[in-house]
Amino acid sequence: MVDLKTEYMGLELRNPIIVGSSGLTKSLSGIKRCEEAGVGAVVLKSIFEEQYQVEQDIPEEDINVYPEALDYMRRGGLLEYAPQELTQLIEKAKKEVNIPIIASINCQSNKLWPSFARQLQDAGADGLELNIYFLPIDLDTPSFDYEKYHLDILEKVKKEVTIPVAVKLTIQVTALPHLASRLADSGCDALVLFNWFLVPDIDVHNLRTKSRKGIGDFHQSLRWVGLLSGRVGCDVASSGGIQSGEDIVKQMLAGASAVQVCTLFYQKGVEETFHLLEGLESWMTEQKCPDIASFRGDLSFKKQELSFKNLGEAEVYFRSQYLKTYAGKK
Ligand SMILES: Cc1cc2nc3c(=O)[nH]c(=O)nc-3n(C[C@H](O)[C@H](O)[C@H](O)COP(=O)(O)O)c2cc1C
Incomplete structure (x- = not known):
């Protein structure tokens, strides 16, 4: 019997498979299904600030609250409170589920990240993932400003909470090793490589642009996990394109502490965890590796x-x- 336990961002996981932030983890039944399937941890569906923004131009008669409350919401008051739906989900999950629950945040305005973070911690989240998600498209903004943006968010959140905090990065950030190293120095507990975008496409018959689902890039993740793990002062998790137990082995040989999986679980059900673990275990047995530490990062x-x-x-x-x-x- 091999030992699959691993430590990720200070949390002990029974194995390195994490269900990535997605609809798979947005309900209690979804989270329980993940636990029953045998995964090591879940990242909850991100809470997006813009979901809770109150449009300035919605007529008062269309919103069912007192006018004073509407003014308060328009001034951003509502946003001070992470929606109860999510905090209640965390509270219930913590009572009924034993695997670590990592909450995920995506905000637009700088000041809301720490406020959401604290409320999710208070609800019982074991860790936080900051889903810092934007494209550096502005011609006049140098890379330094984008990097500072990441660091500012992390620093504000770290001041507000005591639970471990991961930063999920996109591949488009420049000078990744430098940013990764500065994030680690600022207290980041883990980097998740990478977030995944909708990608643009063009309909050449109707001359229109359109968006379609991107594909998690396994090899980009492998490259950067391999280049960063052990060199920056925090854990590194791979996210993108995991299809088999062998893929998990590759990411762990490159140095990943954990792997996040989504698309495969959408395609085959989270019960596919069984085959992923089977693949990982049989490789470890064949290679005579008693535990994860005995090979993680070797390549x-x-x-x-x-x-x-x-x-x-x-x-x-x-x-x-x-x-x-x-x-x-x-
Ligand atoms: C349907 C779907 C919804 C997702 N929603 C989120 C989200 O809310 N926040 C986030 O950080 N990542 C989100 N992701 C990205 C995943 O968390 C994960 O990083 C990525 O999908 C892993 O790659 P894989 O799908 O190839 O396994 C989503 C992915 C999918 C497929």
């Missing part, structure tokens, strides 16, 4: 850099030119 950039002068296996993480790869080959 990370950091471990290879320390063990081999020529970087050993780690060169793949930054090699990007075919020319070099195929040099001398027909």
Whole structure:
């Protein structure tokens, strides 16, 4: 029997599989189903600030509250309170479920992140994931400003809560290693690599733009997990494209402390956890690895850099030119 326990952002997980933030975790029955299927933890569906914004131009007669309350809501008062629906979900889940519950936040305005964070902690969340999600599209804004934006949010949240805090990043952030290292220095407990976007498309017959669902990029995640784990002072979780137990092994050899899975569970049901764990366990048995610590990070950039002068296996993480790869080959 191998031991699948792992530690992620200071939380002990019975195994490294986490159900990523999504509709799969938005209800108590969904969370219970995840626990029964055997996952190590869940990240709840993100709470999005804009869900709770009260439009300025909604006529008063269309909103069923007192005019004073409406004024209060329009001034942003409503946003001071994370919706009860979510805090109640956390309270109930903490009573009925034993795996760690990580709540997820996405805000627009800087000041609301810490307020939401504290309320979710008070409701009993074991950890928080900050879903910092935007594209740096402004021509006049330098990378530094975007990086500072991440750091400001993390610092404000960390001042407000004592539970562990992860930051979920998008691949589009520049100088990822530098940002990752500054986030870790500012108290970030884990980085989640990466968030996933809707992607643009174009309908060439009707000359219109449209959005469609993106695909989690397993290999981008593998590259950056491999490059960052062990080099920054926090845990790293992979998120994107996990399809099998072997994929989990790869991410953990690259140094991931945990993996987040969504699309596969939407396709095959969260009960697919059984096959993922089976794949992970049989690889560990075959390789004679008694526990996760005995192989995690063995093929990370950091471990290879320390063990081999020529970087050993780690060169793949930054090699990007075919020319070099195929040099001398027909
Ligand atoms: C239907 C769906 C809804 C999602 N909603 C959120 C969300 O609210 N917040 C968030 O941070 N990520 C969200 N994600 C992203 C997942 O948490 C996760 O990062 C990603 O889907 C993992 O890649 P995979 O789907 O290839 O396994 C969502 C993903 C899906 C498929």
